[in-house]
Amino acid sequence: MISVKNLCKEFDGEVVLDNINTVFEQGVVNMIIGKSGSGKTVLLKCLVGLTAPTSGEIRYNGRNFVGLRSKELSRLRRDIGMLFQGSALFDSKTVLENVLFPLDMFSRNNRRERRKRAEFCLERVNLLEAANLFPSEISGGMKKRVAIARAISLNPKYLFCDEPNSGLDPKTSQLIDELIYDLTKDFSMTTVVVSHDMNSVINIGDKVIFINEGVKEWEGNKSEVMETTNEKLNDFVFASDLFKKIRAEEEREKVIR
Amino acid sequence: MKYNTDRKGHKKLLRSFERVGEYALLLKRVLAVPDRMKEFMKEFMKGIYFLGVNSIWIVVIISLFIGAAIVLQIALNIDSPMLPRFTVGVVSREIILLEFSSTIMCLILAGKVGSNVASEIGTMRITEQIDALDIMGVNSANYLILPKIVSFVAFMPVLVVFSMFMGLFGGYIICLFLETPSVETYVYGMQVFFRESFIWYSIGKSMLFGFIIASVAAYFGYTAKGGALEVGQASTNSVVMNSVLILVCDLVFTHLVMG
Ligand SMILES: Nc1ncnc2c1ncn2[C@@H]1O[C@H](COP(=O)(O)OP(=O)(O)OP(=O)(O)O)[C@@H](O)[C@H]1O
Ligand SMILES: [Mg+2]
Numbered sequence: 001m002i003s004v005k006n007l008c009k010e011f012d013g014e015v016v017l018d019n020i021n022t023v024f025e026q027g028v029v030n031m032i033i034g035k036s037g038s039g040k041t042v043l044l045k046c047l048v049g050l051t052a053p054t055s056g057e058i059r060y061n062g063r064n065f066v067g068l069r070s071k072e073l074s075r076l077r078r079d080i081g082m083l084f085q086g087s088a089l090f091d092s093k094t095v096l097e098n099v100l101f102p103l104d105m106f107s108r109n110n111r112r113e114r115r116k117r118a119e120f121c122l123e124r125v126n127l128l129e130a131a132n133l134f135p136s137e138i139s140g141g142m143k144k145r146v147a148i149a150r151a152i153s154l155n156p157k158y159l160f161c162d163e164p165n166s167g168l169d170p171k172t173s174q175l176i177d178e179l180i181y182d183l184t185k186d187f188s189m190t191t192v193v194v195s196h197d198m199n200s201v202i203n204i205g206d207k208v209i210f211i212n213e214g215v216k217e218w219e220g221n222k223s224e225v226m227e228t229t230n231e232k233l234n235d236f237v238f239a240s241d242l243f244k245k246i247r248a249e250e251e252r253e254k255v256i257r
Numbered sequence: 258m259k260y261n262t263d264r265k266g267h268k269k270l271l272r273s274f275e276r277v278g279e280y281a282l283l284l285k286r287v288l289a290v291p292d293r294m295k296e297f298m299k300e301f302m303k304g305i306y307f308l309g310v311n312s313i314w315i316v317v318i319i320s321l322f323i324g325a326a327i328v329l330q331i332a333l334n335i336d337s338p339m340l341p342r343f344t345v346g347v348v349s350r351e352i353i354l355l356e357f358s359s360t361i362m363c364l365i366l367a368g369k370v371g372s373n374v375a376s377e378i379g380t381m382r383i384t385e386q387i388d389a390l391d392i393m394g395v396n397s398a399n400y401l402i403l404p405k406i407v408s409f410v411a412f413m414p415v416l417v418v419f420s421m422f423m424g425l426f427g428g429y430i431i432c433l434f435l436e437t438p439s440v441e442t443y444v445y446g447m448q449v450f451f452r453e454s455f456i457w458y459s460i461g462k463s464m465l466f467g468f469i470i471a472s473v474a475a476y477f478g479y480t481a482k483g484g485a486l487e488v489g490q491a492s493t494n495s496v497v498m499n500s501v502l503i504l505v506c507d508l509v510f511t512h513l514v515m516g
Contacts, residue, residue, distance in 0.1 A: 050388055070396075077394035088385040102393050105293055154393075 001026050002047065002158065002190055007056035009042055009214075016042050018214045020056070027188040028206035029181055031195055035236060039214045040194045041085075044162055047192065048082055049073060060158070078106055081151030083161040087143040089135040089150070096122065096131040099149045106154060121149040125179060141172040145179070152183060159184065159191045165200060177203050198243055201225060210236065226250075280476050286398040287406065287472070297404055304408025312370060312416065319365060320358065320420040324427030327352055332437055342438040346428075346446015351455070353424040359459040360507045362420045363413065363466035367499035371474040374405055375495035378478030379488035387479070402475040406468055413467030414460040421459070462510055466503055473499050 002024040009017040016039045024030040024047075032040050045051040047058060049065060058065040060076060068076065089098050099121050103114040122128045125145040130138055138146070144164060151159060161180060165173035181204040184191040195201065201208055205222040210233050218230045225237060226247075238247055291297035328349045335344055378401060381387050390397035425447060432443040477495035481488050 048392055050391065074394035074396070077392055080392055080394075082389070082392045084385045084389060086384055088389040090381075090386055090389075091384075104296060105393065105395055 001061055003059045005057040007046060008054045009046055010054045016214050020216050022209055022216060022219060024190055024192050025207060026190045029184050029204045030192045030207045031201055031205040032209050032211060033195055033201060034211035038211045040211055041162055044160055044194050048080060048160055078154060079157040081156035081159045083147050083151050083164055085162040087147040089143055089146055091135045094132050094134055095146050098146060099153050102154050118153060121153045125149045141168050144176055148179060155187065157189060159189045161193045163194055165197055198237060279480060283398055283476055283479060284472060286396060287402045289396060289399050291399060291403060300404035301408050304405050305412050308370060308408060308412045312366060315369060316362060316416050316420050317423055320423035321427040323357060324353055324424030325431045328428030328431045343442045343446030343449060345438050346443045347450060349428050350447050354421055354455050354459055358417050358420040358424055359462045362417055363463060364500055364503055367470045367503060368496050371470045371499045372492040372496050374471060374474040375478040375492040376488055378475055379481035379491045382479060382481045383484060383488060405475055406471040409467035409471040410464050413463040417459060417463040458514055465506060465510060469502050469506065470499055473502060
């Protein structure tokens with residue numbers, strides 16, 4: 001469980017995150033949604049400590065993350081897996097070596113066990129046959145899956161994903177959503193997913209947090225998202241024609257009934 | 258902070274002080290015992306391979322030609338009955354040992370391998386690979402930069418000694434063809450008044466330059482921001498900065514050690 005209290009972030013006096021309070025629960029997929037430029041990535045980077053917040057608290061199971069000394073920080077980070085928007089695979093290493101890397105760095109198991117674990121993770125994302133290819137030789141969707149395999153290789157307690165399905169076709173994007181969902185349930189992780197794809201919100205958003213211009217506007221679950229009366233969230237959700245149609249359909253059914 | 262336009266120079270000066278501070282802070286993170294010795298050795302061997310295999314040819318070719326040119330120039334220009342002919346060998350040897358192989362060779366390598374290190378690390382920065390390392394709890398500065406520094410410090414002297422031999426050999430070939438001075442006189446000149454300490458001075462200098470090239474290039478790459486354009490800029494900046502530092506340190510080092 002990660003709790004965020006009064007989190008603020010400014011860049012040169014420009015407020016990007018304004019007093020965010022929320023809780024990311026364990027064993028569920030927590031989704032952060034919002035328009036482009038609303039501060040989702042900055043929030044995620046604050047959560048994992050890649051940027052220091054201007055003020056506020058971030059607690060991992062009660063332990064304050066802000067201002068931790070680097071030794072403790074790196075220990076805590078071994079429990080964190082992160083999927084970057086651009087996958088961030090090491091391009092001098094093969095797919096298997098990428099997944100092996102965190103194990104080689106931190107696992108106390110012997111070589112054979114580490115390899116077995118890496119292969120298990122690749123199997124989990126259905127990419128064992130690509131083990132010896134380099135990142136430049138595989139597609140964007142495959143890269144994301146490799147990045148997921150790498151992120152879960154050390155059995156993290158926390159998984160962070162920045163737009164896991166941006167730039168992917170609907171089918172692949174759904175595959176990745178389901179993968180994240182299953183992994184979260186299987187290993188009871190605290191998963192935080194940044195997205196602006198309403199499909200994934202409906203698919204896997206156990207808990208949804210809507211950020212608008214750096215302010216937390218709304219939070220709830222996926223079924224509540226569709227029925228909300230919050231103006232700004234409505235604007236966001238029903239910006240796409242498809243969802244407008246769905247909404248109209250629902251209204252009509254209500255009238256008929 | 259706001260600055261008037263007439264204080265632009267001021268701002269630049271401040272920025273360069275800031276950079277020195279950043280560089281020092283980065284070095285502090287780099288100079289730590291590696292988390293995993295095996296991973297360190299892997300990266301270290303990569304650095305050696307990179308310097309050794311990829312740069313040896315440029316060292317051979319440049320040293321041969323410049324060595325030949327130095328001997329040729331000196332043979333043509335020191336043409337006085339007051340000086341014995343073997344002077345050509347002595348002077349060429351000192352130039353090659355003291356300045357050409359250690360300083361000029363390092364300047365060239367700063368252009369070749371320095372820019373490469375800067376763009377490699379810079380690319381890792383902008384594609385978030387460094388963030389990925391940090392997230393895993395790896396000390397990214399230590400993991401990426403220390404093996405480069407250590408391999409450069411260890412291998413630069415090898416290249417420099419190699420370059421000395423090649424430079425002198427280039428001169429030898431010239432003497433074979435032109436015969437002024439004759440090969441025997443040139444070889445005699447190469448050996449007479451020889452001081453071993455000059456070799457050690459050059460080796461020491463090349464180790465210093467190896468450290469500068471690797472750490473400065475890595476600094477520019479590590480602090481790159483933005484996109485591919487900025488990585489290119491970082492790599493160019495690293496070469497400029499490395500060249501200036503090598504030239505200045507050459508003077509300071511020479512003054513301290515030989516003076
Ligand atoms: N390092 C930085 N320095 C200055 N401003 C920044 C920095 N990073 C982000 N910002 C600003 O913070 C705001 C929020 O950016 P952020 O990247 O969090 O948006 P986002 O919600 O992730 O958008 P998108 O969906 O397009 O990824 C933007 O206005 C951006 O200009
Ligand atoms: Mg973003």
